[in-house]
Amino acid sequence: MKIIIDGRDVDVEYGETLLTAAKRAGIKIPTLCHNEAFEGQGRCRLCMVEVERGSMKNTVASCTYPITGEIKVSTSTPLIEKMRKNIVMLLYKQAPGSQLIQDMYKEYGCVDNSLEENNADERCILCNLCVLACREMGSSAISLIMRGTDKQVATPYNEAAEVCLGCGACAEICPTNAIKVIEKDGQRIIWNKVFNLVNCQRCGKPFATREQLGYIAAPGKDISTQSLCESCRRKSAAEKIQGFM
Amino acid sequence: MAEDVSNTEDMISPIVTAYPREKRYILAMMQDVQKKYNYLPKEALKMIAKHAEVPFSQTYSMATFYKAFSLIPKGRYNIRVCDGTACHIKGSAVLIDQIYNNLGIKPGETTEDKVFSLETVNCLGACAIAPVVMVNDTVHAKVTSSGILKIIEKYRGDAGDEDV
Ligand code: SF4
Numbered sequence: 107m108k109i110i111i112d113g114r115d116v117d118v119e120y121g122e123t124l125l126t127a128a129k130r131a132g133i134k135i136p137t138l139c140h141n142e143a144f145e146g147q148g149r150c151r152l153c154m155v156e157v158e159r160g161s162m163k164n165t166v167a168s169c170t171y172p173i174t175g176e177i178k179v180s181t182s183t184p185l186i187e188k189m190r191k192n193i194v195m196l197l198y199k200q201a202p203g204s205q206l207i208q209d210m211y212k213e214y215g216c217v218d219n220s221l222e223e224n225n226a227d228e229r230c231i232l233c234n235l236c237v238l239a240c241r242e243m244g245s246s247a248i249s250l251i252m253r254g255t256d257k258q259v260a261t262p263y264n265e266a267a268e269v270c271l272g273c274g275a276c277a278e279i280c281p282t283n284a285i286k287v288i289e290k291d292g293q294r295i296i297w298n299k300v301f302n303l304v305n306c307q308r309c310g311k312p313f314a315t316r317e318q319l320g321y322i323a324a325p326g327k328d329i330s331t332q333s334l335c336e337s338c339r340r341k342s343a344a345e346k347i348q349g350f351m
Numbered sequence: 352m353a354e355d356v357s358n359t360e361d362m363i364s365p366i367v368t369a370y371p372r373e374k375r376y377i378l379a380m381m382q383d384v385q386k387k388y389n390y391l392p393k394e395a396l397k398m399i400a401k402h403a404e405v406p407f408s409q410t411y412s413m414a415t416f417y418k419a420f421s422l423i424p425k426g427r428y429n430i431r432v433c434d435g436t437a438c439h440i441k442g443s444a445v446l447i448d449q450i451y452n453n454l455g456i457k458p459g460e461t462t463e464d465k466v467f468s469l470e471t472v473n474c475l476g477a478c479a480i481a482p483v484v485m486v487n488d489t490v491h492a493k494v495t496s497s498g499i500l501k502i503i504e505k506y507r508g509d510a511g512d513e514d515v
């Protein structure tokens with residue numbers, strides 16, 4: 107099946123999202139709340155594009171729009187650019203502390219003409235990716251809480267969550283670096299929970315929480331066998347392969 | 352009025368387990384618990400999560416999403432000041448200030464002695480008698496800034512009588 111994106115013929119599969127198809131064809135569409143590991147969420151609306159189907163013309167979020175017929179897509183029209191600029195302006199109001207959003211603010215030529223807010227340090231754009239990452243880890247320690255202008259990501263009651271492994275997947279996936287992780291003196295503090303870090307047996311660097319390793323290991327299995335940090339694990343695997351040659 | 356929640360678990364359990372172990376009953380469970388306790392105790396959110404087989408973070412997310420739920424215990428008298436357009440124009444903000452000056456609580460808060468709590472609502476549907484204040488189920492019409500103090504005094508007196 108073929109569709110037209112920005113004047114180019116693109117091969118697509120029925121039912122896949124517009125964003126996936128465009129990406130594969132090397133056509134860039136800006137996104138913030140999308141990560142290949144998960145289905146499109148349609149939250150940030152930055153991926154809006156214009157879709158023509160017959161005589162109908164729509165703007166849709168490409169990360170959630172499934173291709174089901176012959177369409178003509180424009181990823182950058184004056185209307186789309188204007189919408190994106192508005193979105194970036196609003197995101198900047200929400201998260202003025204984020205470097206990424208600040209850069210986008212300049213890139214889209216936004217100008218500030220509204221009231222001062224008192225959230226200068228805020229970086230979270232409420233994209234929900236951290237919540238999805240945490241769920242993927244099997245923990246679901248965090249979620250979006252409250253609503254409207256009070257909305258934020260948190261653990262229940264902002265307390266150290268029993269199910270939190272301190273794995274840091276949330277901080278890793280966050281596009282705006284909004285999640286605070288403090289690592290010092292062999293400890294990691296995240297989401298108000300303090301974890302003791304395990305040292306890599308090879309290089310000696312602290313690299314993972316006890317809870318994380320215990321979770322990865324089968325119950326009852328000695329966690330010390332996997333006490334290698336990622337780079338040492340790679341090295342050790344490479345040595346094993348060399349041993350076979 | 353807030354009940355004693357010292358053995359919450361035993362008391363909440365029947366409310367929760369009255370429903371099938373399915374996600375779609377979560378809100379109904381919450382409503383029932385809220386009806387009984389005037390708020391959702393933490394234990395309840397944990398139990399509901401367990402019963403419906405969802406993460407605790409999800410019941411917490413839902414409970415904080417809906418304005419109808421409260422996560423902190425309510426006072427014996429829940430003062431609801433209407434802050435809809437009509438009441439707002441008729442000076443509901445003054446009433447909220449008066450309550451703060453007198454009881455030291457802002458919307459969403461409860462006095463330390465657990466006698467009063469304050470919340471604002473968007474419209475009680477009685478704009479003709481604005482500004483409207485409800486205390487539990489009693490409606491007070493055309494409340495003035497001195498009137499609100501009398502209302503507080505009256506309920507404070509009632510609370511005192513009950514304690515004897
Ligand atoms: S903390 Fe980061 S990943 Fe989580 S919602 Fe906010 S911006 Fe997204």
Ligand code: FES
Binds near residue numbers: 140146152167169
């Ligand atoms: S990437 Fe599509 S809405 Fe955010």
